[in-house]
Amino acid sequence: MWTEFGSTTPPSSDTRWRIVGAAMRRYGYRPNALIETLHTVQETFGYLDEEALRFVAGALRVPLSQVYGVATFYHFFNLKPQGRHTCVICTGTACYIKGVPGILTAIEETYGIKPGETTSDGNISLVSARCLGSCGLAPAAVMDGEVVGKLTPQDIVARMKRWTK
């Protein structure tokens, strides 16, 4: 499979590609809108797979090496599918000194996953964030989009247990 330069035909009939196509049109297919386009793909599909990277490279006329380079440079982009539930643990300074290491240990002991990993059944992904900016609530986490604060290791495990029912 090679990247066809300038081709804006989506790689499959999946209707979600229309959202991506609309975003690229909005930026006039400009190569410098690469990061914005990758954001849209990830928002739409949850992660960036090879098919998506090839398509974006072709449509924006950016070498695939460069697209892959950008996708792997930024921590925000996932190249692997995420679990059904996502738990983002803040590892900012305030959260760190208020006990995040203990929280991560508790999760690892219960579910056997470290930040960046997904449980083998594909149910929960654990992600670490540099700082959520919710330092007043330290230690804080985002569980499926909801910010929860002032956590203890017991709290976080109890909350994650609700996902495994």
Added chain:
Amino acid sequence: MTTSEDVNKIVEAEQENDQKFKHHVCVCVAAGCLSTHSGQVKTALEEEIKKQGLVHECQVKGVGCMGLCAAGPLVSVRESGKVYQEVRPENSADIVAGLNGQSPEPADAPKADQLSAEMPFFSRQVKIVLENCGKIDPNRIEDYIVAGGYQALATALAEMTPPQIVEEVYKSGLRGRGGAGYPTGLKWSTVSKARGNPKYVICNADEGDPGAFMDRSVLESDPHRVLEGMALAAYAVGASQGYVYVRAEYPLAIERLQNAIKQARRMRFLGNDVCGTTFAFNIDVRLGAGAFVCGEETALIASVEGGRGNPKPRPPYPAEAGLWGCPTLINNVETFANIAPIVRNGGSWYASIGTEKSKGTKVFALAGRVKNTGLIEVPMGMTLRQIVFEIGGGIPDGKRLKAVQTGGPSGGCIPEQFLDMPVDYESLNKLGSIMGSGGMIVMDETSCMVDVAKYFMEFCMSESCGKCVPCRVGTAQMHDLLAKITEGRASLDDLQMLEDLCDLVKNTSLCGLGQSAPNPILSTLRYFREEYIDHICNRTCPAGVCKLKAPMEVRA
């Protein structure tokens, strides 16, 4: 067309509308309070007001950050000045009844927890950047205009020349609030004189320091202030396109910023004929994608151009050759937020606040082991003791303060004996730390300083972009040495090697990330050397954080 007169008309109409209500109940809807469900509190208050038949005299407003994030959700009443903390939806009966001095119905309705408005947390602050935060609705441009917003832009476009604006900013003594403290007026003057067309203005909202959330709060609570500052900057330096580079981790800030840009365009504070003049200025939002190094200006430019955020050697500085090779002015969110008040009140007014070399105020995100965590703004020159013990309310649980960390991974730890030093750029540098963007983390005796240094080095190691060797390899080596120390496997030779590496990485790295990465180690070594020695020679961690191996037999 939006001239000063049009602005005045909007103000009059808004004020008239405002006076219809006897009471204004303000609920914080910034990210901190929203995550403790202030949205539900707002709905409950609205329903309670409806139930009591007070719809025509009470207005419920969603406002920006009031600062005391740890006590959220916060609710304040504008007229009486009452502030309630940790409000639950059940408390709405009590709050609404209190508006007219009545007791709640039913009488056993749960009481809302009231804070004293005279508490030092509120009374010791001086607010310029945050003057509207917690007062106006960030989603309404009218609120910003009533608070005096866009007046500076409309007046400046009508009455001031670009060099006059640069002159006012220069006179104000404002220095870059992103951390380095470069004089803003000087930067503006360089860009305005630079040859090249077009020119760009970039607002750096890639707030990457862990433990810092000033920019997020300003963008969430008062986004128009940043836009007005950028427009004034563009007029002063001759730019017609601006970008706000904001972290993707701040979805609410992005949403409010985009909404604000739309409103400003509609009212002609942005666009091709700003305030009815020939001055054209547009702003686009560019999203970061989680790379700390993109806070460095050349890396940020590379990222706006759509590439990997690799920094470039300077010179050429962005002021001469920045975005797409054109002269580019890059300032931080807080710097831009200071511009409108400076233009409105004059540079000498701003210069009258603060110390000799550090003018004005600084916003800090106070967090860690301190009672009142949250967002504060204080005049330059206030001492750390005043900040931590008066505004911050001291250390909880009867613990003792050990150090205050400023400047994030590029800064250092200031020990207790220097608490009476004034907080300004020079004093902090002298102590081996930096002002940084404003993160201030308080640590008590339960924090191990070697472990803290390792934490920051782990951060720098994984955030290093990998372009230059000293940073890419040096941070990894320093991290390994610190890990050895915290695990009880190190010798005094390792400590010597660590110090040598600090010196090397500091002096030979390409950009600020590497150059400042050793700072947390250097400052903890300077003030807490005995903790390092304890780890190495006695295999003990005084704070009890590190799990050291039992003393090993000394190998020959």
